[in-house]
Amino acid sequence: MPYERGSTAQNMAADFALLGHFPSPDCWRWRWYGWTNYPAFTIGYRQDYSALKSLIQSIIRSQDDVDVCRRPTGGGLVDHRRDVTLALVIPPQDPLFRAPPLDAYRKIHQALATALCAQNIDCCLQPCAGTTCGLPTKTPANQCFVQAEPGDIILAANAKKILGSA
């Protein structure tokens, strides 16, 4: 699909439209996109921006303006300066819509991991830890990519997280 760029607000609006205003709502749909305003960050739906300001400042090491927008999805702070972003909608008629969330993450991530492996990036999905599979972590990270959650894509060599979803 054509790769497009937009500001954080434009991209989040387009993702929201992809979910709720798509002409064929019974179809899977997805879009790849980038960011026109750098540095660009998105925060999770429930995150407190005032609590994240110093974290963002420490990441960019600058006092310059940043383009920050709240996502319609949850999760942590995401740094979009050097990433590839995908928004995907599973229609309500699909069995995956009613499956446990981890099932959806794992299925989508496995497809993306296969595409990465095709370019010799040796990666796999973060396994669940014992009986905690599917349960929220006790200490969720404010920032994405700090720690891998079950279902995230990690490098096989060192278990470093390379792809996650909210």
Add this chain to the structure above:
Amino acid sequence: MKRSRQGLLLQCSLSLDALPCPLDLDLFRATANRHLMALNLSPVQSISASATLQQTPATTLAALSQAFAHEDWILRRRLRV
């Protein structure tokens, strides 16, 4: 993810800095698209992002962009105290 009556939205981020070697992005997206299409049990409509936006009523998209640009959503701030 966001679950609503209209579907389940996932927003995914691949960190290029975390990769051990360069990635051909066009090839990655094309390969990923094929694998994602292979997942679908429901009908899939191959549609470009721009076509998506074109088929979405302009007023709706403008209203959504404005909503996301509202103070509660877009937080363009100088980090200097």
